[in-house]
Amino acid sequence: MTEHAPTTYLLAGGGTAGHVNPLLAVADALRAREPEASVLVLxxxxxxxxxxxxxxGYELLIVDKVPFPRRPNAAAARFPLVWRRAVAQVRRHIRDRDVDVVVGFGGYASAPAYxxxxxxxxxxxxxxxxxxxGLANVLGARRAARVGVTFAGTPLRGGEVVGMPLRREIVELDRAALRDEAATTFxxxxxRPVLLVFGGSLGARRLNDTLAESWPAxxxxxxxxxxxxxxxxxxxxxAHPDYRIVPYLDRMDLAFALADAVVARSGAATVSELTALGIPAVYVPYAVGNGEQALNAAxxxxxxxxxxxxxxxxxxxRVRGEVVPLLADPETLGALRAAAEASAPAARAGTAxxxxxIDEALGRSAR
Structure with missing residues (x-):
C-alpha cells in the first residue's frame, strides 16, 4: 500500500438533515480510516x-447563504455580487487550509464550493x-471528478449509483439484540408485532389525522x-396500551429495532435506512415540492x-382496506420483508x- 501525506478533506452541504446526515457519515468514515487527516465541513x-x-466534533467553516434567484427581484439583482463573495470565501478556506478535495452533498454551501x-x-x-x-448538484455534476447518486435513474450527468451514506449506528444496528430494550423503553x-409510524421531526399531519381514526383497526x-x-x-x-404516541424519537435506533413494519414519509434517508435494515414499509410521499419523495420510494x-x-x-x-389486511397477512408481509432484506446489503454500502x-478523484486506489 502506497503511503500518502495526510489529506485535508472539505465536505460541503447542509441546511437540512437530508444533507447533513450523509455528510457526517462520510466524515466519520474518513476520520476512522485516516486519523491523521483533516476533515473539515463547509x-x-x-x-x-x-x-x-x-x-x-468537526470544525465548521462558514460560507454565506446564497439562494439561487427564482424570479427577477432585488435579491436577483444582488445575486452576482453575493455569489462572487461566497465563492471567494470558499477559495480562501481552500488555500488557508490546504484542501486536497471537496465533497459536496447539495444545499447552499455546495454550489460555491464546486x-x-x-x-x-x-x-x-x-x-x-x-x-x-437539486440545482446545486445539477450544475456541479458537469465538472465533477466523480458523481454519486442514491437511486438508479437519478438524472445527473456522470451519476454512478453508490447508495446513501448512512450513520454507523444504522449500518451496524443489531435489531434482534436491542428488541427487548426497545420494547421496555417504549x-x-x-x-408482539409493532408498526412504527413517523413523518419527520415535525410530524406529518396527514399521517397523524389518519391514524387518529384508524388505529383501532x-x-x-x-x-x-x-x-x-x-x-x-x-x-x-x-389510553390504549397498544398505541403509544410520542412527540419525537431521540433513539431512532431503538424504534427501528422494534419495528416489524413502518408507515412513513419517503425522504431519501428514510428509504435508505429502512432498506438497509430490511424493514418492509408503506410509504406516503409528501405531496408538496417537486415530487421527489415518490421517486425516492420507487x-x-x-x-x-x-x-x-x-x-x-x-x-x-384506505388504512382499514389496505394496510390492515397487509399486516394481517403473514405471507404477503413476509414477501415484502424478504425483498427488503435482499436489498439491505447494497443499501449498507453507501458510505464506503x-x-x-473520493479516493478515485484523488487518483488513489481505495484504501
Missing part, C-alpha cells in the same frame, strides 16, 4: 449543520441523495403501534420491499462507496 450559519457539525474547487484546481465529488437532484410488548389486527407524531402535533398519548416499491399510497389517498378507509469515489 456550511452556513443558518443551517442545521451549524449545530450538528460541532456537536459531532466553483471554488474548480478555480483552485482541486478535484471535487458530488453526492445526490434524492431521486430528483412500553410495548417485545413478543390496526390494534384489532393484533399489532402494537409506536407513533412519532411530531412536537407540534395535537395528538396526546392514547426503487423499493419496484423491488417488492414496500408499498406506496399517495398522500391524498392515505385515509382511514462514496469514500471510494
Amino acid at each position: 456550511g452556513t450559519k443558518e443551517g442545521l449543520e451549524a449545530r450538528l457539525v460541532p456537536e459531532r 466553483v471554488a474547487a474548480r478555480r483552485e484546481g482541486i478535484p471535487y465529488v458530488v453526492h445526490e441523495a434524492n431521486a430528483r437532484p 412500553g410495548l410488548d417485545a413478543s 390496526i390494534v384489532g389486527a393484533g399489532w402494537q403501534i409506536l407513533h412519532a407524531a411530531g412536537e407540534r402535533n395535537e395528538l396526546v398519548d392514547s 426503487s423499493a416499491v419496484a423491488a417488492g420491499a414496500a408499498r406506496l399510497i399517495p398522500d391524498a389517498e392515505f385515509t382511514p378507509d 462507496a462514496v469514500v471510494a469515489q
Whole structure:
C-alpha cells in the first residue's frame, strides 16, 4: 500500500438533515480510516449543520447563504455580487487550509464550493441523495471528478449509483439484540408485532389525522403501534396500551429495532435506512415540492420491499382496506420483508462507496 501525506478533506452541504446526515457519515468514515487527516465541513450559519457539525466534533467553516434567484427581484439583482463573495470565501478556506478535495452533498454551501474547487484546481465529488437532484448538484455534476447518486435513474450527468451514506449506528444496528430494550423503553410488548409510524421531526399531519381514526383497526389486527407524531402535533398519548404516541424519537435506533413494519414519509434517508435494515414499509410521499419523495420510494416499491399510497389517498378507509389486511397477512408481509432484506446489503454500502469515489478523484486506489 502506497503511503500518502495526510489529506485535508472539505465536505460541503447542509441546511437540512437530508444533507447533513450523509455528510457526517462520510466524515466519520474518513476520520476512522485516516486519523491523521483533516476533515473539515463547509456550511452556513443558518443551517442545521451549524449545530450538528460541532456537536459531532468537526470544525465548521462558514460560507454565506446564497439562494439561487427564482424570479427577477432585488435579491436577483444582488445575486452576482453575493455569489462572487461566497465563492471567494470558499477559495480562501481552500488555500488557508490546504484542501486536497471537496465533497459536496447539495444545499447552499455546495454550489460555491464546486466553483471554488474548480478555480483552485482541486478535484471535487458530488453526492445526490434524492431521486430528483437539486440545482446545486445539477450544475456541479458537469465538472465533477466523480458523481454519486442514491437511486438508479437519478438524472445527473456522470451519476454512478453508490447508495446513501448512512450513520454507523444504522449500518451496524443489531435489531434482534436491542428488541427487548426497545420494547421496555417504549412500553410495548417485545413478543408482539409493532408498526412504527413517523413523518419527520415535525410530524406529518396527514399521517397523524389518519391514524387518529384508524388505529383501532390496526390494534384489532393484533399489532402494537409506536407513533412519532411530531412536537407540534395535537395528538396526546392514547389510553390504549397498544398505541403509544410520542412527540419525537431521540433513539431512532431503538424504534427501528422494534419495528416489524413502518408507515412513513419517503425522504431519501428514510428509504435508505429502512432498506438497509430490511424493514418492509408503506410509504406516503409528501405531496408538496417537486415530487421527489415518490421517486425516492420507487426503487423499493419496484423491488417488492414496500408499498406506496399517495398522500391524498392515505385515509382511514384506505388504512382499514389496505394496510390492515397487509399486516394481517403473514405471507404477503413476509414477501415484502424478504425483498427488503435482499436489498439491505447494497443499501449498507453507501458510505464506503462514496469514500471510494473520493479516493478515485484523488487518483488513489481505495484504501
